[in-house]
Amino acid sequence: MKRFSNLFLVCLLSGATTLGAYKLLFEGGGLFSPKKSIVTVASPNYNKTVGFSAEGVDFAEAADKAVHTVVHVKNVSYRTVSNPIMEYFYGYRGGQQQEQVGTGSGVIISEDGYIVTNNHVVQDASDLEITLNNKKVYKAKLIGTDSKMDIALLKIDADEKLPYATFADSDNTKVGEWVLAVGNPYNLTSTVTAGIISAKARNLDTNGIQSFIQTDAAVNPGNSGGALVNTHGELIGINTMISSQTGSYVGYSFAIPSNIARKIIEDIMEYGNVQRGILGVHGAELNGPVSKELGLNRTEGFYVGDVDKNSGADKAGIKKGDVIIKMDNTNISSYADLSGFINTKRPNDKIQVTLVRDGETRTVPVMLSKYEFVNAEFKGIELEDLTAADMKRYNLNYGVKIRDISNERFAAYANDLKGGIILSINNTKVKNIKVVNEMLDNLDDNESVQIEMLTRNGQVVRFIL
Numbered sequence: 001m002k003r004f005s006n007l008f009l010v011c012l013l014s015g016a017t018t019l020g021a022y023k024l025l026f027e028g029g030g031l032f033s034p035k036k037s038i039v040t041v042a043s044p045n046y047n048k049t050v051g052f053s054a055e056g057v058d059f060a061e062a063a064d065k066a067v068h069t070v071v072h073v074k075n076v077s078y079r080t081v082s083n084p085i086m087e088y089f090y091g092y093r094g095g096q097q098q099e100q101v102g103t104g105s106g107v108i109i110s111e112d113g114y115i116v117t118n119n120h121v122v123q124d125a126s127d128l129e130i131t132l133n134n135k136k137v138y139k140a141k142l143i144g145t146d147s148k149m150d151i152a153l154l155k156i157d158a159d160e161k162l163p164y165a166t167f168a169d170s171d172n173t174k175v176g177e178w179v180l181a182v183g184n185p186y187n188l189t190s191t192v193t194a195g196i197i198s199a200k201a202r203n204l205d206t207n208g209i210q211s212f213i214q215t216d217a218a219v220n221p222g223n224s225g226g227a228l229v230n231t232h233g234e235l236i237g238i239n240t241m242i243s244s245q246t247g248s249y250v251g252y253s254f255a256i257p258s259n260i261a262r263k264i265i266e267d268i269m270e271y272g273n274v275q276r277g278i279l280g281v282h283g284a285e286l287n288g289p290v291s292k293e294l295g296l297n298r299t300e301g302f303y304v305g306d307v308d309k310n311s312g313a314d315k316a317g318i319k320k321g322d323v324i325i326k327m328d329n330t331n332i333s334s335y336a337d338l339s340g341f342i343n344t345k346r347p348n349d350k351i352q353v354t355l356v357r358d359g360e361t362r363t364v365p366v367m368l369s370k371y372e373f374v375n376a377e378f379k380g381i382e383l384e385d386l387t388a389a390d391m392k393r394y395n396l397n398y399g400v401k402i403r404d405i406s407n408e409r410f411a412a413y414a415n416d417l418k419g420g421i422i423l424s425i426n427n428t429k430v431k432n433i434k435v436v437n438e439m440l441d442n443l444d445d446n447e448s449v450q451i452e453m454l455t456r457n458g459q460v461v462r463f464i465l
Helices: 002-025 060-067 084-090 258-271 288-294 312-316 335-342 388-394 408-417 433-441
Strands: 070-081 096-108 114-117 127-131 137-146 151-156 178-183 191-202 212-215 227-229 235-242 253-257 281-285 302-307 323-327 350-357 360-367 375-378 381-385 400-405 421-425 450-454 460-464
Touching: 060 178, 060 191, 060 227, 070 114, 096 235, 114 258, 127 151, 137 258, 151 258, 178 235, 191 335, 212 235, 235 258, 253 258, 281 335, 302 312, 302 335, 312 360, 323 335, 381 433, 400 408, 421 433
Parallel strands: none
Antiparallel strands: 070 096, 070 127, 096 114, 114 151, 127 137, 137 151, 178 191, 178 227, 191 212, 212 253, 227 235, 235 253, 281 302, 302 323, 323 350, 350 360, 375 381, 381 400, 400 421, 421 450, 450 460
16 A cells, blocks of 8 residues: 555656646747747748749749849941942942841849840940830940850949849759749830749750750740849849740740859959860760760760860870769769850869779869860861971971861861861961961951861862851
8 A cells, every 4th residue: 555655646746747847848938838939930931932833932032133133235236238229320339327226135243233145135236225124224335245155244334333133053053943034125124934944054056155054934035135043033044045946935945054154254354355264175975876886884974085285184184085974063964064164164273074984983183274275166167286297297387277167057068178277367377276266356256257278188279268
């Protein structure tokens, strides 16, 4: 009986202790009561960026941030229109000035009025006019362009501090991520469309950019130069082109990644031109058929078929037959991955290149070379300096060799052109690649040039390119 009484007393004290602790900690303002919770509770807006449907995503905040940073760009140019009848009967050689107007979009990137847009939006402009989302109008000055990457930098002098876009790291974007395309087409103030990232590092075989962000957000011609932003309203790309049979949106649009655009803008502002670094390798991206033909087990990566002499890759010991699978922390599964990564770098930047050689994985440090010291590209024709053997063979001390043809228009003549030596451009002798690049910098992309070339058979030919 005594033992039972002791047991009952212990149970009673335990129950009282438990009840007291519960009231102390959880009820009526206790330490863990809802009114004094130390657990962070997600706000109602927190989960609005999660979901598989548009209804589950809050675009309002991102749109509100982005629309005020996107502007309308008006490009006014003039051309002389001749009158053949007046010329024939009266010998009149003059012409009438005709105004041409083009429009597009742009993105404010600083509070003092720097604006990024596409080069094709402002090309050949005599006057540039910017309309802000609040309908204020300013004249713009062209600071610099990169026609190869289709980026241009403008500047306006506003009478106030301007809202501006924040750059996000485009490498961190993911396929399937919700995005907004913001443009100012037809001067209607900013227009917002939504979609997802359909693909990254998309290669469209253009002469310049080969690493686009693809999205299914509706983008039409007037949206060129506008912003592609994430759900936080941060800039992840500059909308550039659409893929369409009609010229209007049908489901595919493409943007220059923000990392590439930012690098170009910084180069223009700091150096006055774009600093291009190259790895110095040529080859092909791996896939099933290519890997089978090369006898490789891997179906992803970049196969090195050739290495430029004296390039960073050459000095680092990269060889023909190596397969590049990673650069720094970026996986390389295609040429677009490699191109996109290199386009964010400058000459003398050091990178870590991971490659597979004879079944073994190794990482080598590489210092990127300066583009103009190794090769050049003009209208889809890749050029390189002559080797000592070339000079001896042809008894030359000047000229540049045609390395490869990437322009489909010249595909039928590729075998005849490859290996040929360009002796002069517009009747000016070309000594080396550096001279060629200096000449090309002063030429418009649409300007025709006269080429004098020595063929592999020793014949001198001249043609217009």
